[in-house]
Amino acid sequence: MAEQVLAAVPAAAAEVLPSLDHNHRVLCERIVTKAASITRKMRDRLTGPVQ
Numbered sequence: 001m002a003e004q005v006l007a008a009v010p011a012a013a014a015e016v017l018p019s020l021d022h023n024h025r026v027l028c029e030r031i032v033t034k035a036a037s038i039t040r041k042m043r044d045r046l047t048g049p050v051q
Contacts (some may be wrong), residue, residue, distance in 0.1 A: 007036070009036075013028060013029075016028070017029075
């Protein structure tokens with residue numbers, strides 16, 4: 001499920017980011033990056049690190 005959500009994020013971000021001011025754009029980029037990091041950590045705990 002998390003993988004599907006993350007797969008959809010870049011397209012959604014590309015659609016929304018151009019309309020945001022700089023501060024909101026930076027905030028959204030940080031949220032997306034953090035979500036990807038958390039998802040990788042969760043996946044690694046379940047399956048072991050990707051080689």
